[in-house]
Amino acid sequence: MSRLAGGKKSARAKRKQRHYKRRRQTATLSLTSLMDIFTILVFFLLVSQTDSADIPEDVQLPESTAQELPEDMVTIQVSGTRILVQDRQIASVPDVMEREDREIPELIAALNQQAERARRQREFRQAMIMGDREIPYALLERIMISANQTPYTQLSFAVLRQAERTGNDAEEE
16 A cells, blocks of 8 residues: 555545455345235236136036146137137037038137137147037037138147046946
């Protein structure tokens, strides 16, 4: 350090000494605010996480022992009274069943609209039918025929995963 005559320190030496003294102090983190941030982050992730599709109350899915989880895709929900595409009602089941035509124009229009959106986002075009276990096969057939008129030709069916049975359970039935 440079000292001036009389043993005094220069302004530069004093500044350096203050600088080094500040650097030796340890930084402290406020644990409370850090916990708040992590709590908010956990709640956000829990709320935004969607593991499975929401099943409407009026749809009772059939059970299956399938092990694969569904991918995110366009959903066609069919209950005893209505047909929905992506949670938007497009037709009522009684009206569709009264028609002679085997195609459902409203479903074709809705799926073509979804396909246009997916084309812009370069998504793969798959559709999942979430049909009530009690819907008639004629309705299911009309839905599949209509879907085949659109780019959504790869269809899958939503089912509830059935608990695996052990050998003893199967023998009891």
